[in-house]
Amino acid sequence: MTRRRRRRRxxxxxxxxxGDIAFLLIIFFILCSNIAREAGIPVTPPLSADLEQVxxxxxxxxxxxxxQLYFQGRKVHTAESLEAELTTHxxxxxxxxxxxxxxxxxQAVDRSVFEPAMDAITRxxxxxxxxxxxxTPTRK
Amino acid sequence: xxxxxxxxxxxxxxxxxxxxxSDIAFLLIIFFILATTLVQTQGFHTEFPRGEKSDxxxxxxxxxxxHKGTITLNDAQVDLARLKAALAKLKLHTRTGDDKVVxxxxxxxxxxxxYFEVMAAITRxxxxxxxxxxxxxxx
Numbered sequence: 001m002t003r004r005r006r007r008r009r010x011x012x013x014x015x016x017x018x019g020d021i022a023f024l025l026i027i028f029f030i031l032c033s034n035i036a037r038e039a040g041i042p043v044t045p046p047l048s049a050d051l052e053q054v055x056x057x058x059x060x061x062x063x064x065x066x067x068q069l070y071f072q073g074r075k076v077h078t079a080e081s082l083e084a085e086l087t088t089h090x091x092x093x094x095x096x097x098x099x100x101x102x103x104x105x106x107q108a109v110d111r112s113v114f115e116p117a118m119d120a121i122t123r124x125x126x127x128x129x130x131x132x133x134x135x136t137p138t139r140k
Numbered sequence: 141x142x143x144x145x146x147x148x149x150x151x152x153x154x155x156x157x158x159x160x161x162s163d164i165a166f167l168l169i170i171f172f173i174l175a176t177t178l179v180q181t182q183g184f185h186t187e188f189p190r191g192e193k194s195d196x197x198x199x200x201x202x203x204x205x206x207h208k209g210t211i212t213l214n215d216a217q218v219d220l221a222r223l224k225a226a227l228a229k230l231k232l233h234t235r236t237g238d239d240k241v242v243x244x245x246x247x248x249x250x251x252x253x254x255y256f257e258v259m260a261a262i263t264r265x266x267x268x269x270x271x272x273x274x275x276x277x278x279x
Contacts, residue, residue, distance in 0.1 A: 022165030029172035041154040046256035049200060050224075050264035051182040063252075100185070107253035111246050114255070115273055131183040133255055 088123035233266035
């Protein structure tokens with residue numbers, strides 16, 4: 001018995017459009033992303049059940065667990081220098097949205113460190129957006 | 141006149157090589173995925189009134205005091221749940237101007253966790269936080 005061999009067709013996967021799809025995805029990510037300015041700063045956020053979603057801001061003040069102050073990911077040594085930098089940034093801010101300053105502080109930091117920082121934001125004309133993590137309310 | 145056929149010129153390569161484009165694009169995508177923060181930020185907005193140094197204690201204003209983890213509302217010790225209930229009773233949402241102000245005063249060692257919980261509770265209740273900073277010499 002003789003069998004006829006089937007002719008195998010070469011399968012061609014069209015990959016030309018893959019580049020287009022990929023570039024469209026890149027454009028999507030560029031438009032949607034907020035580059036993490038405070039990446040690498042170890043901060044354990046405080047927990048609370050009374051939080052809501054807040055918009056990201058371009059200005060970020062952070063305090064790590066050791067009490068080190070950061071502005072835009074750079075170390076700042078005193079609250080006075082933080083105030084000076086913030087004043088420069090907020091000079092032309094007219095709307096409330098542009099005056100928002102994200103405040104990320106470690107939950108273990110003492111008030112002798114975070115109070116002057118919050119005061120500096122206020123004195124510079126900023127609106128403090130205190131960032132934390134939502135905790136589920138405890139039931140009694 | 142006899143028509144002559146011209147031989148088409150041969151070029152080295154007709155197509156632009158685009159095969160590596162997708163590789164580059166996907167590498168860029170991976171970069172953006174890693175650099176993007178997908179988690180929504182949670183917190184609260186609060187605009188502290190800018191104050192000046194004063195020795196006079198404020199009068200007729202709701203005052204929350206924090207001292208080494210204990211919360212006091214108008215001189216009565218409360219826990220966080222009671223503070224929230226008391227603030228809700230004050231109906232700060234309906235008030236305007238200075239009537240919305242809640243003075244927040246901390247003394248001694250107070251961690252940011254406790255402070256944050258209280259600030260969040262006041263903001264949620266519709267109050268405007270006014271921080272009173274004591275100039276202390278030691279803890």
